[in-house]
Amino acid sequence: MPRLYGLPPAHRGTSAQLGALYPFVVPAPLPSGSCYLGQEASGGLFCFDPWDCYGAGTLTNPNMVVLGQIGRGKSAFVKSFLWRQYLQGRQCWALDPKGEYGALAGAVGAVPLRLGPGLGLRLNPLDLGSHAQDQGHRGGGQVPGTGAGGVRSAHQRRSELLGALLASSLGRQLLPAERAAVDVALAATEALGAVPTLGQVAHELMSPGPGAARDLGTDVEGLRTDGRQVALELRRLVHGDLAGMFDGPSSPGAGLGQGMVVLDLSALYSSPALGLLMVCALGWLQSAMGGAGQDGTRRVVVADEAWAVLSHLPSARWLQATFKLARSYGVANVAVVHRASDLQAVGAEGSEQQRLAQGLLADAETRVVFGQAPGEAAQAAALLGLSHTEQLLVGRLPRGAALWLVGERRYLVRHMLSERERLLVDTDGAMRARAGGPGRAEEGTAGARG
Numbered sequence: 001m002p003r004l005y006g007l008p009p010a011h012r013g014t015s016a017q018l019g020a021l022y023p024f025v026v027p028a029p030l031p032s033g034s035c036y037l038g039q040e041a042s043g044g045l046f047c048f049d050p051w052d053c054y055g056a057g058t059l060t061n062p063n064m065v066v067l068g069q070i071g072r073g074k075s076a077f078v079k080s081f082l083w084r085q086y087l088q089g090r091q092c093w094a095l096d097p098k099g100e101y102g103a104l105a106g107a108v109g110a111v112p113l114r115l116g117p118g119l120g121l122r123l124n125p126l127d128l129g130s131h132a133q134d135q136g137h138r139g140g141g142q143v144p145g146t147g148a149g150g151v152r153s154a155h156q157r158r159s160e161l162l163g164a165l166l167a168s169s170l171g172r173q174l175l176p177a178e179r180a181a182v183d184v185a186l187a188a189t190e191a192l193g194a195v196p197t198l199g200q201v202a203h204e205l206m207s208p209g210p211g212a213a214r215d216l217g218t219d220v221e222g223l224r225t226d227g228r229q230v231a232l233e234l235r236r237l238v239h240g241d242l243a244g245m246f247d248g249p250s251s252p253g254a255g256l257g258q259g260m261v262v263l264d265l266s267a268l269y270s271s272p273a274l275g276l277l278m279v280c281a282l283g284w285l286q287s288a289m290g291g292a293g294q295d296g297t298r299r300v301v302v303a304d305e306a307w308a309v310l311s312h313l314p315s316a317r318w319l320q321a322t323f324k325l326a327r328s329y330g331v332a333n334v335a336v337v338h339r340a341s342d343l344q345a346v347g348a349e350g351s352e353q354q355r356l357a358q359g360l361l362a363d364a365e366t367r368v369v370f371g372q373a374p375g376e377a378a379q380a381a382a383l384l385g386l387s388h389t390e391q392l393l394v395g396r397l398p399r400g401a402a403l404w405l406v407g408e409r410r411y412l413v414r415h416m417l418s419e420r421e422r423l424l425v426d427t428d429g430a431m432r433a434r435a436g437g438p439g440r441a442e443e444g445t446a447g448a449r450g
């Protein structure tokens with residue numbers, strides 16, 4: 001090689017050698033065969049699949065948290081991800097609090113299940129499906145990291161769901177006497193042989209039997225007093241905000257056999273009961289997963305607007321427990337929130353909320369960080385361990401671009417949508433109608449390299 005202006009001779013090398021020279025500039029690609037999502041900042045294609053990454057050891061769990069300011073493209077990404085996963089034969093279930101996944105469901109010939117007062121659809125969150133039902137009160141369903149010896153029974157799962165619902169609804173922890181009263185009321189309802197319902201548990205709490213009272217070393221009147229507050233709260237739930245939706249057996253035909261299932265919760269989007277509604281609906285989805293570990297189906301379960309569940313500590317704790325079930329159920333959970341503070345409820349430094357946020361993130365090793373307001377970017381950086389440069393970057397990301405944290409790896413990605421997908425993900429209709437213009441959908445993708 002000739003020398004140029006007295007510089008040392010140029011060095012020629014292969015692209016593999018160059019990769020070694022710049023090991024921190026271009027991240028290693030994720031396992032091949034994955035689902036294509038967009039363009040990585042270095043120019044390459046960005047592909048991601050939670051199961052491929054898990055299989056290759058890049059991730060130790062398949063769950064994902066998606067964060068970003070309003071309108072940055074979180075739901076658009078999630079919908080296109082579901083669409084592409086569906087095309088690979090995966091089953092996709094989505095909780096849709098804003099009623100915006102209908103076009104996606106329609107594209108595969110599915111009809112969203114609309115849940116709301118007077119809409120006629122009823123789901124029983126205590127119905128754990130035939131697999132779990134067989135386990136009954138005796139225990140079953142190997143679940144890592146939960147309960148003594150890692151075994152959780154159907155009774156325990158129902159009891160946890162009831163505890164989370166009641167504590168969220170009451171806005172406080174259940175007292176030990178209340179927890180015990182709920183537990184024996186649930187057991188008494190289960191002993192009847194049929195699938196228990198929330199209404200039956202409320203009834204049992206109001207009118208406990210002498211056997212249940214004896215079990216707890218009290219008399220019937222004492223047990224009724226212990227359970228009265230929670231009974232009234234449960235009654236209020238099934239007769240009040242959530243009336244007709246969760247009290248009773250699931251509606252026939254409300255099965256989850258289709259490849260794409262969308263639960264449209266928009267009828268209660270602005271209600272304070274949205275979080276409870278989501279817990280009940282997720283509980284019902286969870287119940288259907290009882291046998292999923294055995295059937296080999298890979299499922300993506302999305303909770304869009306998951307801040308509504310995370311805003312109450314008991315339901316947030318319950319959500320984290322469901323994240324822990326992911327590997328045993330073959331499920332990749334996706335929770336969509338606006339900002340890092342959504343993960344921390346309203347907890348002070350060192351509080352349970354803080355630990356919960358850390359725990360939830362530990363159970364969701366894939367974090368997709370869309371643009372954050374500068375103030376929020378600092379909080380996201382602290383929680384997600386972003387460098388100063390990454391913090392500045394997430395404060396400036398345009399619509400459709402996100403910083404991906406996949407285990408220890410980082411990728412800056414511009415999500416690409418096909419023409420067909422654009423029609424499925426568009427949520428700007430109202431903005432366009434008001435502005436009378438062509439909308440903003442193009443703006444983000446144009447300069448999305450950030």
Ligand SMILES: Nc1ncnc2c1ncn2[C@@H]1O[C@H](COP(=O)(O)OP(=O)(O)OP(=O)(O)O)[C@@H](O)[C@H]1O
Pocket residue numbers: 068069070071072073074075076077338399400401414415416417422425426427428429440441442444445
């Ligand atoms: N990668 C992209 N390319 C083109 N358009 C996009 C892209 N991502 C999002 N959009 C458009 O931006 C609009 C807003 O996106 P989206 O609904 O996903 O925002 P969001 O972050 O979920 O907002 P919110 O917090 O209000 O739910 C949609 O109309 C969508 O079509």
Ligand SMILES: [Mg+2]
Pocket residue numbers: 074075076304
């Ligand atoms: Mg959205």
